[in-house]
Amino acid sequence: MKIGILAVQGDFAAHAAMLAGMGVETVEVRAPEDLADCDGLILPGGESTTQLQFLQEEGLYEAIKKFAAEDKAIFGTCAGAILLATEVKNPPQESLGLLDMTVLRNGYGRQVHSDVVSGPSTLKKDPLEMVFIRGPIFERIGSGVDVLAEFAGKPALVRKAHILAAAFHPELTDDTTVHQHFLELAAENSNRSALAR
Numbered sequence: 001m002k003i004g005i006l007a008v009q010g011d012f013a014a015h016a017a018m019l020a021g022m023g024v025e026t027v028e029v030r031a032p033e034d035l036a037d038c039d040g041l042i043l044p045g046g047e048s049t050t051q052l053q054f055l056q057e058e059g060l061y062e063a064i065k066k067f068a069a070e071d072k073a074i075f076g077t078c079a080g081a082i083l084l085a086t087e088v089k090n091p092p093q094e095s096l097g098l099l100d101m102t103v104l105r106n107g108y109g110r111q112v113h114s115d116v117v118s119g120p121s122t123l124k125k126d127p128l129e130m131v132f133i134r135g136p137i138f139e140r141i142g143s144g145v146d147v148l149a150e151f152a153g154k155p156a157l158v159r160k161a162h163i164l165a166a167a168f169h170p171e172l173t174d175d176t177t178v179h180q181h182f183l184e185l186a187a188e189n190s191n192r193s194a195l196a197r
Contacts, residue, residue, distance in 0.1 A: 001186060004029040004038035008054045010046020010079060014171040018179055032063035040073035040186030043080030045133065045169055048105065049093060051079055061096070068098050073162045073186035075179075081165035082136050089139070099163045100142025106134060119156060121149035123177050130156060130168035138167055148181070162189055 003019055005012045007028035016026045027034060035041065041064065043051070055061040068074055076084040076099075085103040088095050093105065118127035128149050138155040141147060149157035149166075156167045157178065162185050170178035 001025065001039045001183065002027060002037055003183075003186065004035055004041045006030075006041070006043050006051065006055075006060075006080070008046065008051050010044045010051070011077075011169065011171060012042075012044045014169075015042050015044055015077075015179075018171045018176065022176055022179065022183070024183065029060070030058065032059050035063055035067055038067075038072070039189065040075065040182065041067060042182075043074065043076040043083050044171070045078035045080065048079040048082040048088075048095075051083060052094060055083075055096075064096060065098070068096075068163065071162050071189050073164070073182060073189060074098065075164040075166075075182040075185075077166045077169055077171065078133065078135055081138075081167060084163060084165050086142070087140075099158070099160055099165055100145055101138055101158065101165070102140035104137040104139050106136070117151055119149055119151045121157065121177075122146075123148055123157075123181055128157075128177060129173045129175050130166075130170070131172040132168050135167040138165075159185075162186075 002025045004027050005015050019026050082103050084099040085095050085101050086097045087102040090104040115132040117130050121128040145158050145160045147155040
C-alpha cells in the first residue's frame with residue numbers, strides 16, 4: 001500500500017513519520033502525477049487558503065476530486081478537513097466539497113499553544129487523545145456522515161464512505177488508531193480494485 005501526503009506546508013512530515021512507523025510507504029504529493037499509484041491521500045494541517053491556492057494552481061484541485069470519484073480514501077486533518085467540507089465559514093472559503101458538512105475556520109480560537117485533550121470515540125474503548133492547534137469546528141454534519149469522535153460536545157472526527165476528516169492532529173500523538181482506520185478505508189478500495197481486475 002502507498003499513501004500520498006499533500007506536501008505544500010504544514011505537518012506533512014509528521015504524517016509520513018507515523019505511517020513509516022506503521023510500515024506504510026508514503027509519497028509526497030505536489031503534482032497530479034504524484035497521485036498515480038496512491039491507494040489513499042492525506043491532506044494535512046497548515047493554512048487552508050494557502051493549500052487551496054496551491055491545489056488550484058498546480059492542477060491538484062481537479063485531480064483530487066477525480067481521486068475521490070474513484071472511491072480512493074482521503075483523510076483531511078485540521079486545514080485538510082476544511083478543504084474537504086462542502087461549506088466553509090468564519091471566514092468563507094472555497095473547498096473541494098467532498099464531505100457534506102459545514103466547518104467554521106478558527107473555530108477553537110486562535111490559541112498559539114496546543115490543547116491536548118481526550119474524548120470518546122467509536123474506534124477504541126479508551127478515550128482518544130486529540131491535539132488541537134487552532135482547530136476548525138465541525139458545525140453541521142450532513143446525512144450519512146458518521147461521527148467517530150467528539151470533543152466539547154462537537155464532532156471532532158467524521159467519516160462518510162472513504163472520506164475521513166479530523167479537526168485535530170492525530171499525527172502529533174503516539175496513538176495510531178486514527179491512521180489505522182484510514183489505512184483500512186484505503187485497503188477496502190484497493191481490494192475492490194484488485195477484484196475488479
